Amino acid sequence: MSSYLLFGMLGWLYVISVLKRAHLSAYYFIVGSVGLFFILIALGNPYWVWFMTHLVINGVSTLGDWTHWCRVFVKYGIVYIGNGQNPVTMSIDYECSGIIETTAFVGLLAFFPTYSRQEKMFYLVMGALWIYVANVIRLMLVVTLVYFGGASWYFTAHTLLGRIVFYVLVIMLYYNVFTYSELSQSLYTNFKRHFSRGKSS
Amino acid sequence: MRRVMLMMTALIVTLLWGGLATPVHAASNDSAANKYNISIDGNFDDWSDKPMTTVKESWDDYNIKKVALLADDNNIYFYLNMSPEHGGGYSTLQPSGYVLKVGSKTFYVTFKTTGTLTDGATVDGTVNAWNSDNGGSGDLSQATMKVHRFKTANGHNDIMEAKIPLSELKVAGGSQTITMKNDNLGSQTLTATGGSTGPVVLAGVGLIVALGSVVTFTRTRAKAKKQRQA
Numbered sequence: 108m109s110s111y112l113l114f115g116m117l118g119w120l121y122v123i124s125v126l127k128r129a130h131l132s133a134y135y136f137i138v139g140s141v142g143l144f145f146i147l148i149a150l151g152n153p154y155w156v157w158f159m160t161h162l163v164i165n166g167v168s169t170l171g172d173w174t175h176w177c178r179v180f181v182k183y184g185i186v187y188i189g190n191g192q193n194p195v196t197m198s199i200d201y202e203c204s205g206i207i208e209t210t211a212f213v214g215l216l217a218f219f220p221t222y223s224r225q226e227k228m229f230y231l232v233m234g235a236l237w238i239y240v241a242n243v244i245r246l247m248l249v250v251t252l253v254y255f256g257g258a259s260w261y262f263t264a265h266t267l268l269g270r271i272v273f274y275v276l277v278i279m280l281y282y283n284v285f286t287y288s289e290l291s292q293s294l295y296t297n298f299k300r301h302f303s304r305g306k307s308s
Numbered sequence: 309m310r311r312v313m314l315m316m317t318a319l320i321v322t323l324l325w326g327g328l329a330t331p332v333h334a335a336s337n338d339s340a341a342n343k344y345n346i347s348i349d350g351n352f353d354d355w356s357d358k359p360m361t362t363v364k365e366s367w368d369d370y371n372i373k374k375v376a377l378l379a380d381d382n383n384i385y386f387y388l389n390m391s392p393e394h395g396g397g398y399s400t401l402q403p404s405g406y407v408l409k410v411g412s413k414t415f416y417v418t419f420k421t422t423g424t425l426t427d428g429a430t431v432d433g434t435v436n437a438w439n440s441d442n443g444g445s446g447d448l449s450q451a452t453m454k455v456h457r458f459k460t461a462n463g464h465n466d467i468m469e470a471k472i473p474l475s476e477l478k479v480a481g482g483s484q485t486i487t488m489k490n491d492n493l494g495s496q497t498l499t500a501t502g503g504s505t506g507p508v509v510l511a512g513v514g515l516i517v518a519l520g521s522v523v524t525f526t527r528t529r530a531k532a533k534k535q536r537q538a
Binding site for chain 2: 136
């Protein structure tokens with residue numbers, strides 16, 4: 108860890124403590140969540156990036172195992188879509204792993220004022236899972252379209268359709284969690300009720 | 309506040325473990341400079357666990373080649389096995405006719421051996437990648453290649469590996485789409501690309517949604533406080 112990062116973290120902790128004491132909620136939220144995002148991103152490379160890329164690539168491999176439309180090379184983070192005529196070797200790296208979206212979600216949720224610690228933990232786990240599944244669905248869509256359509260379909264599959272599906276799914280999550288929608292409330296209430304029942308029995 | 313500080317400290321201590329492990333991991337993995345552990349040394353074992361594509365003409369079931377194209381942030385890696393199944397026929401290295409596309413730029417690539425290829429010999433070579441925008445001769449001084457000629461029952465078989473630095477092609481790395489084709493070898497086109505999610509847009513949207521909610525919540529709470537005081 109670089110000394111710049113260490114001093115940056117100490118400075119960030121000091122600034123958010125000042126903002127908290129000054130009751131400047133919106134500024135506290137912005138500085139806190141953005142700062143935490145950058146700190147987590149800086150600390151997460153390479154360990155968490157490695158973990159996330161392997162998690163995603165193993166998710167995609169289930170499609171390959173069932174259909175043989177693709178082969179994954181977990182060690183190198185490669186998805187090989189072998190359609191015979193125009194195969195595509197897709198590299199799953201930092202930007203494809205979903206770590207940036209997950210970290211942004213964690214940063215925003217950590218400083219979101221309306222939730223209790225238990226609620227934050229619940230939404231953190233649910234949100235990280237949701238982003239992961241959305242990313243795997245996006246990549247499975249790319250594999251399917253490129254396998255049947257060839258490499259010429261890659262742009263449409265990846266840059267347009269794959270991203271639209273992923274954006275819609277992740278924005279649904281942001282909306283439901285950060286507007287404290289009925290859906291997110293009922294999810295947490297049901298989880299809590301179920302958990303409490305299990306505890307009492 | 310104490311809770312927040314405690315939570316942050318716990319989180320940072322946990323993540324420090326990952327951060328401190330960085331140098332060990334980076335050293336063993338040769339960093340991002342070569343994430344595939346490929347060495348251009350005439351020993352082709354490092355290609356055995358990489359995705360290979362069969363390249364051939366649809367009407368020719370004898371002259372079958374195995375080709376691999378990989379790319380990282382810094383280099384393009386290329387492997388060509390002229391006749392893995394029969395070790396004969398069209399098995400001498402095809403030096404020219406490669407069309408390499410990196411993003412919107414097209415390069416016409418030639419692999420030139422610098423020594424005489426004999427059975428059992430490994431020779432070096434130079435790579436030429438000509439592009440009309442870049443101009444010049446197209447000779448790449450930092451690109452490396454090796455060719456080995458294997459003696460076979462049907463004659464011989466040439467296998468080549470090459471590394472082309474993206475900086476010498478004057479193109480950026482990252483999530484570029486890279487394709488390679490040679491009509492002399494077969495009708496297939498190889499594509500190597502990244503799969504970015506476009507994360508910055510989503511992180512920005514998340515911040516806007518959450519910030520809007522925080523502002524609304526703060527205003528509602530302030531209004532309620534005022535009403536209570538009144």
